[in-house]
Amino acid sequence: MVSKHILRQCALAATIATVSIAAYASHSWNNYHWARTTSSFTLQVIDSVSSDWNDELSLSLSQWSQSQKLDLQITGSDDSTRARKQCRAVAGKIKVCNAAYGFNGWLGLASINIDSQGHITRGTAKMNDSYSSYFASQDERRHVMCQEVGHLFGLGHTSEDGSSQQTCMDYSTDPQSTAPNQHDYAQLEAIYNHLDSYNSYAIGAALTAESKDVPPMGIRVRKGVFDEMWAAPDGKGGIWVHHVTLAPGHEHTELLD
Ligand SMILES: [Zn+2]
Numbered sequence: 052m053v054s055k056h057i058l059r060q061c062a063l064a065a066t067i068a069t070v071s072i073a074a075y076a077s078h079s080w081n082n083y084h085w086a087r088t089t090s091s092f093t094l095q096v097i098d099s100v101s102s103d104w105n106d107e108l109s110l111s112l113s114q115w116s117q118s119q120k121l122d123l124q125i126t127g128s129d130d131s132t133r134a135r136k137q138c139r140a141v142a143g144k145i146k147v148c149n150a151a152y153g154f155n156g157w158l159g160l161a162s163i164n165i166d167s168q169g170h171i172t173r174g175t176a177k178m179n180d181s182y183s184s185y186f187a188s189q190d191e192r193r194h195v196m197c198q199e200v201g202h203l204f205g206l207g208h209t210s211e212d213g214s215s216q217q218t219c220m221d222y223s224t225d226p227q228s229t230a231p232n233q234h235d236y237a238q239l240e241a242i243y244n245h246l247d248s249y250n251s252y253a254i255g256a257a258l259t260a261e262s263k264d265v266p267p268m269g270i271r272v273r274k275g276v277f278d279e280m281w282a283a284p285d286g287k288g289g290i291w292v293h294h295v296t297l298a299p300g301h302e303h304t305e306l307l308d
């Protein structure tokens with residue numbers, strides 16, 4: 052017997068899947084974005100990466116900050132093992148973490164919380180050091196860092212078949228695919244073209260209350276060759292949405308036929 056709970060989750064899944072397919076041509080992620088009352092905004096970043104990821108983090112933040120729409124500023128850091136493993140989301144900010152999260156099938160994980168009005172309120176990007184052999188390649192480290200952070204602004208993938216668009220938002224191993232390209236910056240211009248009536252990002256240190264839980268994964272709502280999307284209700288009228296970059300050996304290659 053199918054419970055009401057499952058039916059409700061399926062309805063949520065169907066809605067998200069339909070919206071996402073329509074959105075891929077422009078590679079925004081369901082048009083998710085941070086609410087802002089100004090044309091550009093500064094998004095605070097909490098550095099929860101160990102020293103061996105510092106170079107990739109700062110490179111990625113400086114590259115994304117070249118967008119006219121957003122600036123990224125590290126305003127906090129906690130690289131204790133506990134903080135990196137938990138990677139709790141902080142209201143109004145993004146957090147970037149690395150740890151050995153286990154052989155769970157994902158290499159990178161981007162999670163955003165969407166409020167009841169459809170705006171991003173917080174996000175986390177995690178790099179899974181359990182697959183450290185894959186991360187021996189600096190190109191791959193840069194690619195995954197750049198992509199997981201890019202998801203936190205509402206960007207999706209430019210392709211999901213392994214083809215190269217020379218951006219970190221693709222799934223190729225092209226050495227040119229380690230950074231944002233002009234199309235990504237143009238996409239950010241489009242996503243952040245309008246103004247909202249409130250800000251969903253933190254200004255100053257005002258919003259620092261951490262959510263109690265690590266974002267729940269919920270259910271899988273999309274399966275791609277190299278990626279999956281998961282969604283879970285947040286219990287406050289919003290949802291958590293996740294982009295999973297599958298680890299080597301966990302790709303859904305059967306979809307390539
Ligand atoms: Zn808006």
Ligand SMILES: [Zn+2]
Binds near residue numbers: 198199202294295296
């Ligand atoms: Zn991704």
